[in-house]
Amino acid sequence: MIPSVDDSIPEDPIDFQLDNEISDLQDQISALKAQRSIQVSTILSSQSTRSTLNRLRVSQKQSKLSPTTTDTTPLLSTSTAQLVHTRENLYRLCAGITTFRIQDPDPNAVDDGKVLGLRIDVASTGKFVRPYYVMLNKPFAGSELLRVHRHTIPPCIPLSLLVDRYLPNGKGSAAMGSKEPGAKKQDLRRFARALRKEIVGYHNRVSVIKGLRKEFKLDEKVSRKGKGRERVIADISAADAEAKQVRIEWVDGRIGRCVVGDGGEVRKCVVIGEEGRDFETERRVARGAMEGIGERLREGIY
Amino acid sequence: MMSLLSVPTTSALPSSQLIPASHPAVTRILYRLTRPSLLSLVLDWLDERNQETSGPYLLSSDDEDDEQDFYPPASSLAALREIYTDLQARKGSKRDVVDRILEGDWRYGISLYQLAMADMQYLYDHPASQKWTALKIVRLSGEYIAPNDKEHPSIPRFHPATFLRNLQREALPDVKAHYNLDRHPTLPLLILRVFILESPYNTGLALHSAKERTTFDASKTFYVAFPDFSPYIYVSLAATSSSAPGSVSSSADNKSLRKLMLEGIPKAFSKPRDRFKLEGTSLSAKNLDVLVERRGGGRMNAAGGGWGVYAEDKKKESDNPLNVQLPTPESSILEDDQEDKDSAEKKSGMKRKRVEDPSVVKRRKLVARGRFGKSAKADDGKGIERLDVRLEDHFPTVSALADDDVEAEEGTEPARKDKKHKGRRSTITLELDRMEDVDELADDGWRPDIRITFHGQHVFAGIRELIEAGIVDGEKMPGWMTGEEGVSVGVVKDGRIRGNKGSGL
Numbered sequence: 001m002i003p004s005v006d007d008s009i010p011e012d013p014i015d016f017q018l019d020n021e022i023s024d025l026q027d028q029i030s031a032l033k034a035q036r037s038i039q040v041s042t043i044l045s046s047q048s049t050r051s052t053l054n055r056l057r058v059s060q061k062q063s064k065l066s067p068t069t070t071d072t073t074p075l076l077s078t079s080t081a082q083l084v085h086t087r088e089n090l091y092r093l094c095a096g097i098t099t100f101r102i103q104d105p106d107p108n109a110v111d112d113g114k115v116l117g118l119r120i121d122v123a124s125t126g127k128f129v130r131p132y133y134v135m136l137n138k139p140f141a142g143s144e145l146l147r148v149h150r151h152t153i154p155p156c157i158p159l160s161l162l163v164d165r166y167l168p169n170g171k172g173s174a175a176m177g178s179k180e181p182g183a184k185k186q187d188l189r190r191f192a193r194a195l196r197k198e199i200v201g202y203h204n205r206v207s208v209i210k211g212l213r214k215e216f217k218l219d220e221k222v223s224r225k226g227k228g229r230e231r232v233i234a235d236i237s238a239a240d241a242e243a244k245q246v247r248i249e250w251v252d253g254r255i256g257r258c259v260v261g262d263g264g265e266v267r268k269c270v271v272i273g274e275e276g277r278d279f280e281t282e283r284r285v286a287r288g289a290m291e292g293i294g295e296r297l298r299e300g301i302y
Numbered sequence: 303m304m305s306l307l308s309v310p311t312t313s314a315l316p317s318s319q320l321i322p323a324s325h326p327a328v329t330r331i332l333y334r335l336t337r338p339s340l341l342s343l344v345l346d347w348l349d350e351r352n353q354e355t356s357g358p359y360l361l362s363s364d365d366e367d368d369e370q371d372f373y374p375p376a377s378s379l380a381a382l383r384e385i386y387t388d389l390q391a392r393k394g395s396k397r398d399v400v401d402r403i404l405e406g407d408w409r410y411g412i413s414l415y416q417l418a419m420a421d422m423q424y425l426y427d428h429p430a431s432q433k434w435t436a437l438k439i440v441r442l443s444g445e446y447i448a449p450n451d452k453e454h455p456s457i458p459r460f461h462p463a464t465f466l467r468n469l470q471r472e473a474l475p476d477v478k479a480h481y482n483l484d485r486h487p488t489l490p491l492l493i494l495r496v497f498i499l500e501s502p503y504n505t506g507l508a509l510h511s512a513k514e515r516t517t518f519d520a521s522k523t524f525y526v527a528f529p530d531f532s533p534y535i536y537v538s539l540a541a542t543s544s545s546a547p548g549s550v551s552s553s554a555d556n557k558s559l560r561k562l563m564l565e566g567i568p569k570a571f572s573k574p575r576d577r578f579k580l581e582g583t584s585l586s587a588k589n590l591d592v593l594v595e596r597r598g599g600g601r602m603n604a605a606g607g608g609w610g611v612y613a614e615d616k617k618k619e620s621d622n623p624l625n626v627q628l629p630t631p632e633s634s635i636l637e638d639d640q641e642d643k644d645s646a647e648k649k650s651g652m653k654r655k656r657v658e659d660p661s662v663v664k665r666r667k668l669v670a671r672g673r674f675g676k677s678a679k680a681d682d683g684k685g686i687e688r689l690d691v692r693l694e695d696h697f698p699t700v701s702a703l704a705d706d707d708v709e710a711e712e713g714t715e716p717a718r719k720d721k722k723h724k725g726r727r728s729t730i731t732l733e734l735d736r737m738e739d740v741d742e743l744a745d746d747g748w749r750p751d752i753r754i755t756f757h758g759q760h761v762f763a764g765i766r767e768l769i770e771a772g773i774v775d776g777e778k779m780p781g782w783m784t785g786e787e788g789v790s791v792g793v794v795k796d797g798r799i800r801g802n803k804g805s806g807l
Contacts, residue, residue: 082628108796108798132601133605150605153604154599154600156531241531241599
């Protein structure tokens with residue numbers, strides 16, 4: 001188990017072994033801790049635990065506190081907290097867009113630091129990605145107009161476009177629920193929905209491109225044995241930040257670029273090789289949705 | 303070799319253009335590098351793919367062996383590569399290596415490409431050698447905005463070859479430039495090095511012109527960094543160190559050249575019916591990491607300071623709706639590093655008379671955490687070195703505590719670093735004096751002109767430490783002191799950075 005020691009610093013093999021053991025034990029500790037916290041939350045969130053705790057509490061109130069019985073109040077409060085947390089998770093899972101309140105820590109913040117948080121949960125390839133947040137406040141005195149205060153939306157999502165459309169705060173715009181005729185009304189619901197649509201669309205496009213790469217085995221090493229079919233596609237990648245343009249490279253030197261619409265449909269496609277445009281492949285790629293590109297390319301190849 | 307006939311042209315300088323090895327600028331640029339990075343650079347030059355632009359002088363069959371030659375030419379690339387790999391393993395002086403390059407293997411000259419590579423290597427070795435300013439690429443307003451305009455992406459597409467071609471078209475005919483694009487080794491950046499030559503010719507003769515000394519002036523090179531998937535670019539600022547009195551006119555020339563180049567950048571991004579311009583973002587720093595974080599393609603652009611907790615990578619997806627575990631309360635997180643904190647305090651050697659109550663210290667740490675989140679740690683390598691703020695607030699009628707705090711910051715932060723920056727200190731004390739005078743003349747509605755400059759390795763980490771040490775009241779501190787606005791220059795009105803919308807919208 002002792003590795004060959006470099007000539008630079010002769011290391012004590014026993015030291016090395018002990019270090020290994022210690023790090024192993026530390027790993028074990030953290031694994032056990034994680035396991036314990038999962039068990040704790042499972043026990044706390046179960047219905048029967050709660051009823052038991054409640055019963056205990058009632059019985060404690062009746063009989064006088066004796067040193068042998070444990071105080072159930074902290075347990076009950078943790079159980080309540082767990083319940084709230086589980087409920088929040090449930091909302092996040094089902095709704096996709098949830099809101100919460102934040103207190104701006106800046107003492108000079110507008111509107112007494114009241115901030116509305118918008119949380120957007122998106123799942124991609126079977127996993128939840130880190131949620132996206134938009135924080136809104138009301139900076140305009142005597143008006144209910146909302147403005148984006150902070151956000152964690154990457155620049156590849158056209159947030160400012162959506163804000164212009166659904167949350168205008170310039171001249172002639174009105175707050176939600178105002179009855180002013182002819183004013184550009186802010187609409188938080190439609191803003192949130194449109195924003196989530198953009199984000200989901202972005203993640204879908206990225207995962208489709210990932211899927212295409214997998215389909216053509218672009219991330220694997222080329223096997224020398226000539227097993228299976230020969231590689232035809234050299235590369236498939238997103239050509240821009242929003243992943244709305246896909247670049248396809250063939251082994252024979254042809255290069256293609258297709259533009260994808262909001263709904264994931266291929267809108268335009270250009271394929272150019274050494275002998276000019278390849279109209280047949282272009283037509284084939286542009287015929288349908290983005291996720292079918294791979295299949296349609298195969299049809300042409302084999 | 304050098305062509306005898308020079309014809310004015312509008313094309314760029316070719317990468318393979320040679321500069322004589324005896325040129326002082328060549329020696330200077332090579333000498334700036336350390337020996338290990340110089341050797342690895344030479345091995346890059348000897349790479350098979352770079353032979354067109356940086357090929358060495360090799361022994362050809364019809365050459366006769368020159369006995370006098372101190373550095374006999376190698377017979378093949380592989381042999382030469384072996385020689386330099388040997389040099390890497392051995393110890394020796396940098397001088398030997400430079401001499402070997404200039405008098406031996408590249409005796410006929412160093413190409414512009416090689417010089418650009420050497421300059422880039424220097425930039426990577428010394429990341430703080432350039433000061434970068436972040437600029438935003440925005441679409442020209444009032445131009446073709448359809449109501450449902452979804453065809454236009456929010457980020458202009460960057461295609462290096464097209465961009466360079468367009469940029470060259472924007473350059474004046476009597477100015478030649480050499481462009482070199484390079485990928486940053488660690489950050490998601492593409493760095494363009496532009497070297498400007500004032501000549502209508504793009505031949506070797508132009509490079510040999512009489513003004514040899516100014517030709518390769520460092521101010522004639524500048525850098526533009528393009529972060530991936532981001533509507534920003536970073537431009538290196540002029541290193542305004544024109545010490546020689548005679549070079550005043552040439553530095554003014556350089557300024558206008560630089561300005562022209564800068565104006566060319568948005569035009570090179572533009573295409574018919576889709577035009578762009580550059581807009582300032584009030585952030586400049588020497589540190590590229592901080593620029594990538596605050597003006598990059600990620601999530602932190604509009605969530606700085608304490609808001610960063612919503613953007614940062616959390617370990618093990620704790621912010622996931624499938625996570626059933628209760629989030630750990632913040633107060634318990636701190637307990638672990640309580641000891642570190644204590645030892646750090648002893649080291650910092652700040653003399654305070656009262657004995658620290660651990661609960662007070664802990665509370666201050668919590669407050670600092672609330673304001674800064676996980677940002678502004680002294681060792682995160684994401685510090686800006688200078689923050690300039692002008693206060694335009696009403697003078698407070700009640701000389702309240704908040705005011706004392708501001709004074710304390712001003713005094714302590716620069717004072718800790720004032721050993722190096724004596725010049726700065728005088729202006730700051732001047733400001734302090736003025737503030738004291740002002741105290742007696744306090745009048746409602748009066749806005750004193752106060753400018754504050756924070757200066758140091760990592761300004762916001764310094765402020766955070768001051769909170770943790772109890773010098774700054776973390777709860778009353780204004781938000782712009784946490785760096786959440788993401789600017790390095792700003793005007794504060796009503797306690798907030800004016801004009802900055804925070805969200806970058």
